[in-house]
Amino acid sequence: MSAATDGDDADPLLKVRGLKVHFPITQGILLQRTVGHVQAVDGVDLDVRRGQTLGLVGESGSGKSTLGRGILRLGVPLTAGTVEYDGVDIAGLKGERLRKQRSSMQMVFQDPMASLNPRQSVETLITEPLRAHGKPVNSDTVGRLLELVGLPRGAALRYPHEFSGGQRQRLGIARAVALEPALVIADEPVSALDVSVQAQVLNLLEELQERLGLTYVVIAHDLAVVRHVSDVVAVMYLGGIVEEADSDDLYQSPLHPYTRALMSAVPVPDPEVEDHRERILLRGDIPSSADPPAGCRFHTRCPYRQPTRCDDERPELRVLRPGHSAACHYAEQIARGDIEPADAAQMVGTS
Amino acid sequence: MTRPVGVRSEPLLEVEDLAVVFHGSRGDVEAVSEVSFSVRPGEHVALVGESGSGKSVTALAVMGLLPPRSTTVRGSIRYDGDELLDLDARSRRDLRGAEMAMIFQDPMTSLNPVVPIGVQIGEVLQRHKGLRKTEAREVSGDLLGRVGISDGKRRLKEYPHQLSGGMRQRVLIAIALACEPRLLIADEPTTALDVTIQAQILELLRELVSGTGTALVMITHDLGVVAGLCDEVHVMYSGRVVESAPRRSLFGEPRHPYTGGLLGSIPRLDSARGEPLTPIPGSPNDALPWTHSCAFAPRCGNRVDKCTVQTPALRGSEHASRPGDEQALRCFNPLDTREAS
Numbered sequence A: 001m002s003a004a005t006d007g008d009d010a011d012p013l014l015k016v017r018g019l020k021v022h023f024p025i026t027q028g029i030l031l032q033r034t035v036g037h038v039q040a041v042d043g044v045d046l047d048v049r050r051g052q053t054l055g056l057v058g059e060s061g062s063g064k065s066t067l068g069r070g071i072l073r074l075g076v077p078l079t080a081g082t083v084e085y086d087g088v089d090i091a092g093l094k095g096e097r098l099r100k101q102r103s104s105m106q107m108v109f110q111d112p113m114a115s116l117n118p119r120q121s122v123e124t125l126i127t128e129p130l131r132a133h134g135k136p137v138n139s140d141t142v143g144r145l146l147e148l149v150g151l152p153r154g155a156a157l158r159y160p161h162e163f164s165g166g167q168r169q170r171l172g173i174a175r176a177v178a179l180e181p182a183l184v185i186a187d188e189p190v191s192a193l194d195v196s197v198q199a200q201v202l203n204l205l206e207e208l209q210e211r212l213g214l215t216y217v218v219i220a221h222d223l224a225v226v227r228h229v230s231d232v233v234a235v236m237y238l239g240g241i242v243e244e245a246d247s248d249d250l251y252q253s254p255l256h257p258y259t260r261a262l263m264s265a266v267p268v269p270d271p272e273v274e275d276h277r278e279r280i281l282l283r284g285d286i287p288s289s290a291d292p293p294a295g296c297r298f299h300t301r302c303p304y305r306q307p308t309r310c311d312d313e314r315p316e317l318r319v320l321r322p323g324h325s326a327a328c329h330y331a332e333q334i335a336r337g338d339i340e341p342a343d344a345a346q347m348v349g350t351s
Numbered sequence B: 001m002t003r004p005v006g007v008r009s010e011p012l013l014e015v016e017d018l019a020v021v022f023h024g025s026r027g028d029v030e031a032v033s034e035v036s037f038s039v040r041p042g043e044h045v046a047l048v049g050e051s052g053s054g055k056s057v058t059a060l061a062v063m064g065l066l067p068p069r070s071t072t073v074r075g076s077i078r079y080d081g082d083e084l085l086d087l088d089a090r091s092r093r094d095l096r097g098a099e100m101a102m103i104f105q106d107p108m109t110s111l112n113p114v115v116p117i118g119v120q121i122g123e124v125l126q127r128h129k130g131l132r133k134t135e136a137r138e139v140s141g142d143l144l145g146r147v148g149i150s151d152g153k154r155r156l157k158e159y160p161h162q163l164s165g166g167m168r169q170r171v172l173i174a175i176a177l178a179c180e181p182r183l184l185i186a187d188e189p190t191t192a193l194d195v196t197i198q199a200q201i202l203e204l205l206r207e208l209v210s211g212t213g214t215a216l217v218m219i220t221h222d223l224g225v226v227a228g229l230c231d232e233v234h235v236m237y238s239g240r241v242v243e244s245a246p247r248r249s250l251f252g253e254p255r256h257p258y259t260g261g262l263l264g265s266i267p268r269l270d271s272a273r274g275e276p277l278t279p280i281p282g283s284p285n286d287a288l289p290w291t292h293s294c295a296f297a298p299r300c301g302n303r304v305d306k307c308t309v310q311t312p313a314l315r316g317s318e319h320a321s322r323p324g325d326e327q328a329l330r331c332f333n334p335l336d337t338r339e340a341s
Helices: A064-072 A095-102 A122-132 A139-148 A153-157 A165-177 A195-212 A223-229 A247-252 A257-265 A271-276 A331-336 B055-063 B089-095 B117-129 B133-146 B165-177 B195-209 B223-229 B247-252 B257-265
Strands: A014-027 A033-048 A053-057 A080-085 A105-108 A183-187 A215-220 A232-237 A240-246 A278-280 A318-321 A324-326 A347-349 B013-024 B027-039 B044-048 B071-079 B100-103 B183-187 B215-220 B232-237 B240-246
Touching: A014 A064, A033 A064, A033 A240, A053 A064, A053 A223, A064 A105, A064 A183, A064 A215, A095 A105, A105 A165, A122 A139, A122 A153, A122 A165, A139 A153, A139 A165, A165 A183, A165 A195, A195 A215, A195 A223, A195 B257, A215 A223, A223 A247, A232 A247, A232 A257, A240 A247, A240 A257, A257 A278, A257 B195, A271 B223, A271 B247, A318 A331, B013 B055, B027 B044, B027 B055, B027 B215, B027 B232, B027 B240, B044 B055, B044 B223, B055 B071, B055 B100, B055 B183, B055 B215, B100 B165, B117 B133, B117 B165, B133 B165, B165 B195, B195 B223, B215 B223, B223 B247, B232 B247, B232 B257, B240 B247, B240 B257
Parallel strands: A053 A215, A053 A232, A105 A183, A183 A215, B044 B215, B044 B232, B100 B183, B183 B215
Antiparallel strands: A014 A033, A014 A080, A232 A240, A240 A324, A278 A347, A318 A324, B013 B027, B013 B071, B232 B240
């Protein structure tokens, strides 16, 4: 059971159970042998309620983008698990039925320049999803969509290179909402944009959610961005969800040691805060998902690691408080302060 | 911050009225102009700005790394009292690496992919310190240890692709610090890294720089990084400095509408969800030419008529809290200072 289903909402729009995406590693030229698997996503349960925003955070290699694409079945073969969208299991859908299903689940990509065909005019770009799904396109459609994302109607005849990064991302969003989807998955929607422009796009996403009743999955590495837009945040580490909670709750009382470290590492643009906060410095890098550590996947970097159990047994995502779950054997003891971090030198106060 | 502020030593680096012009096939482009700042030993100074603000070009001009044939650098860059712009290429090369060093954003492109990292660290020592190969290898191993790479001696033989992004950035820092430079310029040193790795690298920089009296110029777009690390902040927009202030006044009481706008548009980890962001409208591409207007005017909420017909000058602020605090502002209609409580 995932934490989001605490019984208070029996009918989530998206229900992911036991999702695994493993990519084979092959060797040899003629006779390709599979020598291992990259376990990009390894056993993820998720619920996304209607009209809400789920934020997926994690560092590079955590599997957050693969999970997003796996949900949409976008070029990512699912190894195991089910993806139930509006009551229909789409993990087994193929061909035309999958394509039809996708009209109500759309994606916003990170790099708006790379995801817009430079040789198509805005009009062609925006109406492409409509034409692909055989929806009617009239003279007003383009103008209406452009206005929806805050671009002038006159932009219809221009080309992507004539726009700034923020405007291009608006075009990407216009394309995503053209089919009036219920679910939009946004993969790093603002990370390629200048700081002063990021807020425009974040505000636009919120505005559209309100006007169109969209459900979002926002994938980002920036915890501050995710916290700002999300109702529920899921933190990923090496292919699994390590903590899931209401956005405010997660910030106020993170329960998983990784979430704590991640949050303490995010710089806050305020000297008063920066001078007095404690930083938990993690050792080393995120391990390879081709050869993830046994037991708890975070144990190689965890300052609270306890002998044997953390090394041997993989912790399940457990509900620790209503609406708040974490995958840590010792979350309660750590929260109470019963377990001290092993290496005191890792805790750095900057005051 | 534990650095003493009371004693003010002579500036190590003094940049005055710097202008950089690129000569292109379609005419000249002034990328940077009227940029002035100074850095004292042990001081951490930040140049903050978005893409196209001229912050990296300023750094390259200080390092003398701009292509001489297609650029003109005007103004004055004094290092330890010597005018760098009067020096020939050879003398500047002697300074680079030995006296001043730079860390770049992308550690993959600034390391040579076909040369073991040990050789890349060692060549700095051989070139500037005159060490022999075996000595250089010895010192390189120690340097790797200092930047937190365990088993440094063995890893000297490794190639950049065998290292993770954070490790590569550590190697770059080791190269930059090999000759114990007195001035270190870090150009977005953590932008390509994950947050937990960013925290490691920033902590490492803080450790290595504090106590040694090394002057640090930090170039970044991330105000969060600046808040915890830098004493003086210069905010750049479209090639010019629009506001300079000590970090506490800059973050506490931003005066330039651009600075205020930047701070208002960043989602903060410690702000409540649903607190609306106040973005700056438009994009950095909308800048007006500085020659007869304020470049920021088209995006500015505090715009007055004057802003589109006249160039605002960079003026020192009259109420600097301490003598020596560089506070300056380029604006006709700055944000109000909050009444001191």
